[in-house]
Amino acid sequence: MPFINIIRGETAPVAPLNVRTPVIQFPIWAVVVWEIVKFLAWLVVAYFRHWYATVPATGLLWFHARFGGTAFVVLIGGSVLLMVGWAFLHRPSWLRFAWWPVLARVRRVIYRRGWMAAMVTAKLSVSYDRRTVIPQIRRVKCRDGRDEVLVRMVTGQIPDDFARASERLAHAFGVRQVKAVPGPTYATVVLLLHRGDALRRVIGPLPIPVLPDFTALPIGVQEDGEPYRLRLFGTQVLIVGATGSGKGSAIWSIVRSLVGGVAAGMVELWGLDPKGGMELGIGRRLFARFASRDFAEMAAMLEHAATTAQERAARLAGHTRQHYPTPDEPLIVLIIDELANLTAYVTDRQLKERIKAALGIVLTQGRAVGVHVVAAIQDPRKETLPARGLFPTRIGLRLSETPEVDLVLGDGMRDRGALCDRIPMTQPGIGYVVLEGDPTPMRIRLAYNDDDSVRDMASLYGEFVGGAA
Numbered sequence: 001m002p003f004i005n006i007i008r009g010e011t012a013p014v015a016p017l018n019v020r021t022p023v024i025q026f027p028i029w030a031v032v033v034w035e036i037v038k039f040l041a042w043l044v045v046a047y048f049r050h051w052y053a054t055v056p057a058t059g060l061l062w063f064h065a066r067f068g069g070t071a072f073v074v075l076i077g078g079s080v081l082l083m084v085g086w087a088f089l090h091r092p093s094w095l096r097f098a099w100w101p102v103l104a105r106v107r108r109v110i111y112r113r114g115w116m117a118a119m120v121t122a123k124l125s126v127s128y129d130r131r132t133v134i135p136q137i138r139r140v141k142c143r144d145g146r147d148e149v150l151v152r153m154v155t156g157q158i159p160d161d162f163a164r165a166s167e168r169l170a171h172a173f174g175v176r177q178v179k180a181v182p183g184p185t186y187a188t189v190v191l192l193l194h195r196g197d198a199l200r201r202v203i204g205p206l207p208i209p210v211l212p213d214f215t216a217l218p219i220g221v222q223e224d225g226e227p228y229r230l231r232l233f234g235t236q237v238l239i240v241g242a243t244g245s246g247k248g249s250a251i252w253s254i255v256r257s258l259v260g261g262v263a264a265g266m267v268e269l270w271g272l273d274p275k276g277g278m279e280l281g282i283g284r285r286l287f288a289r290f291a292s293r294d295f296a297e298m299a300a301m302l303e304h305a306a307t308t309a310q311e312r313a314a315r316l317a318g319h320t321r322q323h324y325p326t327p328d329e330p331l332i333v334l335i336i337d338e339l340a341n342l343t344a345y346v347t348d349r350q351l352k353e354r355i356k357a358a359l360g361i362v363l364t365q366g367r368a369v370g371v372h373v374v375a376a377i378q379d380p381r382k383e384t385l386p387a388r389g390l391f392p393t394r395i396g397l398r399l400s401e402t403p404e405v406d407l408v409l410g411d412g413m414r415d416r417g418a419l420c421d422r423i424p425m426t427q428p429g430i431g432y433v434v435l436e437g438d439p440t441p442m443r444i445r446l447a448y449n450d451d452d453s454v455r456d457m458a459s460l461y462g463e464f465v466g467g468a469a
């Protein structure tokens with residue numbers, strides 16, 4: 001680095017300096033030659049820059065010149081046939097190596113055209129030294145239903161700045177949703193622009209696993225097309241959604257994923273349906289214990305679950321950190337529909353206190369010893385559910401108000417793309433979850449078990465349920 005602050009020689013007194021710009025006359029031919037040289041240089045740069053188009057075009061021109069028109073037509077026709085055949089025979093590799101790279105080039109051009117306007121209007125441009133600096137597109141990748149745009153942020157920006165502007169970006173680029181995730185290196189962010197909707201169609205009842213994997217119960221589909229698997233071991237599950245959002249389908253999908261365990265004697269389902277059995281009554285036979293009207297009975301069930309959790313914890317302490325279910329000591333799963341009826345709307349004070357205490361013990365001590373709660377609720381506020389923080393796993397379905405999203409899924413999750421308050425009423429069963437190790441929420445659709453499939457399941461697996469009503 002030069003010593004720019006050191007000037008050798010004599011120090012001249014500071015005096016005003018008059019400068020006159022020199023006027024230099026060039027002959028016209030020199031100007032013309034200069035412009036031609038500039039144009040040729042631009043052509044060379046453009047040729048190498050857009051090599052993916054120019055190199056094949058050059059090859060084709062050379063082929064045409066060398067072998068003539070007929071051979072050229074045969075070549076083009078043969079290539080098209082080869083592509084079509086490849087696409088039919090092995091679509092995944094064709095998409096990966098042929099279609100998506102080409103599409104990515106086209107999309108890159110499209111994004112670049114609207115990039116400046118989008119960045120400025122989304123307030124992602126920075127004014128510095130009387131200049132406007134905007135983030136740079138580094139790379140575009142296409143995947144099934146979404147584009148991944150790698151962006152170099154302006155110094156000082158963070159991925160959350162893009163997450164906060166994601167809705168504006170979605171409208172600017174005409175896509176369904178934009179999510180911002182940290183890039184592979186510092187100073188980069190990846191924008192995921194979701195185009196199609198893999199979750200548009202209703203998902204029917206999923207196959208029942210013979211023996212459930214309690215760390216990965218299949219209950220729906222993720223928007224990236226992968227199955228959504230719920231971890232039950234070591235956690236308690238809360239499903240939150242407005243009326244008609246599909247809480248029932250979440251409950252029945254979880255039950256469906258567990259009934260194989262019921263048949264093997266490794267799972268016991270206890271049903272608490274304070275709405276008079278409206279939701280769970282239809283599958284009544286699957287539950288070893290069931291209460292739907294009597295709140296004292298529900299309190300007693302919760303207390304029994306709490307005692308069981310405490311006994312198991314006392315016995316297992318120092319031996320293992322995770323209980324594994326056996327037919328002698330099965331996994332107990334309390335399925336509670338509309339939990340607020342137990343935590344907020346019970347008028348009998350004493351009963352309410354009993355429920356609160358028992359629920360607290362089950363939620364805190366039960367998760368390591370095989371006593372789990374899967375509860376659904378409409379209103380996630382603290383007044384309705386003081387124990388919300390004791391549910392480590394939460395599924396956010398359609399919610400009525402924007403602030404509820406962060407209440408359910410965690411701070412900043414709405415900014416990061418969990419638009420639970422924007423899920424249309426016409427799409428029940430759609431929701432968002434936070435996956436382990438992923439900072440951005442995942443959109444999912446739960447499988448829909450209609451009344452007939454629940455009845456079928458209850459009549460098939462009900463006979464394995466040994467407990468008394």
Ligand SMILES: Nc1ncnc2c1ncn2[C@@H]1O[C@H](COP(=O)(O)OP(=O)(O)OP(=O)(O)O)[C@@H](O)[C@H]1O
Pocket residue numbers: 202203241242243244245246247248249250378428429430445446447448449
């Ligand atoms: N996963 C799903 N896929 C498609 N449609 C669904 C799904 N889940 C539910 N539905 C439809 O939405 C309707 C309402 O669903 P559901 O009863 O599960 O909602 P809810 O949240 O439990 O409502 P409430 O709070 O009123 O009990 C169902 O009758 C069904 O038609």
